[in-house]
Amino acid sequence: MTKLVLVKDLMQADYQYQLTEIEGQNFHLDFKPQLSPKEMLEMGVFGGKYMTDCKDEFPKDWFAKAKLFHEFHDPNLNFFKVNASQPLSVWKQKGWIYKDDPRGWFQWYCRYFMGRRLQDGEDERQIKRWRLFRRHLAQVERNCLPGDFSCRKVQRQALLHWAYDARSF
Numbered sequence: 617m618t619k620l621v622l623v624k625d626l627m628q629a630d631y632q633y634q635l636t637e638i639e640g641q642n643f644h645l646d647f648k649p650q651l652s653p654k655e656m657l658e659m660g661v662f663g664g665k666y667m668t669d670c671k672d673e674f675p676k677d678w679f680a681k682a683k684l685f686h687e688f689h690d691p692n693l694n695f696f697k698v699n700a701s702q703p704l705s706v707w708k709q710k711g712w713i714y715k716d717d718p719r720g721w722f723q724w725y726c727r728y729f730m731g732r733r734l735q736d737g738e739d740e741r742q743i744k745r746w747r748l749f750r751r752h753l754a755q756v757e758r759n760c761l762p763g764d765f766s767c768r769k770v771q772r773q774a775l776l777h778w779a780y781d782a783r784s785f
Contacts, residue, residue, distance in 0.1 A: 621730070625669045627718045635731035639675075643728075647743045649779030653726045657682035661777050662701055663689035666722060674726060696765065696782070700773035712745075714738050721745065725779060749778045757785050 623631040640652060651659070657667075657678055664685035671679050683693040691699040707713050707720050716738075717723040724742045733739060752771045760767035762785060772782035 619731075621673060621732075623670075623673055625673065627669075631716065633716070633727065633732050636733050637731040639730055644739065644743050646747060649725070649746070650781040650784070651776070651779045653722070653729050654678040654682075656722075656776060656779060657684070659683070659695040659776060660693045661695070661773075662722070663691050663699065664693035665689040667719065667726070670723075674730065694773050695776055696769040696773040698769045698773050700770045700777060714742070722777065746778055749775070750780070753780055753782075753785070756782070760785075 619635040621633050621635060623629075623633070643649075653674070654677065658681045660683040664683050665688065666684075667674075668684050668686040685693055689699070689701065691697060694700065704713075704720065713720055714724060716734075717727065721742060724738070725746075728739065728742070752775055756768050756771055756775070765772065765783070775782040
């Protein structure tokens with residue numbers, strides 16, 4: 617099962633990649649996201665601005681209930697109604713952007729979820745970054761009462777951006 621995906625959006629023209637795994641399956645043993653990209657988009661992440669021009673690349677049902685806004689980043693579209701994002705320029709400056717995923721971690725995750733696997737160590741690097749982000753989960757658990765969504769809203773929203781279900785603690 618190999619499928620070729622052709623990408624043409626505002627940040628990539630004529631990029632292509634292969635899907636070699638079944639969607640949502642066969643993840644690395646150390647990678648256990650709690651949310652799918654579809655669930656994240658429906659809950660509200662990245663101020664609704666993320667991937668508004670990428671709908672042709674991913675399944676249509678990911679976008680059926682997605683909270684998106686093409687014009688600008690609107691924190692009110694986020695689940696916790698706060699801004700928990702850094703500009704893409706900061707991500708580039710820190711060296712967090714992989715050449716094939718110019719939008720960052722979430723773009724990598726969407727493509728990984730769809731079945732793309734990279735052989736150059738990028739999957740392992742991104743999974744390591746995802747695992748390191750878990751420290752924010754420990755801070756929320758240590759400092760907040762279960763279900764108190766008013767506690768550490770920015771950290772909770774940031775956790776959603778990394779596929780951790782910040783509603784579950």
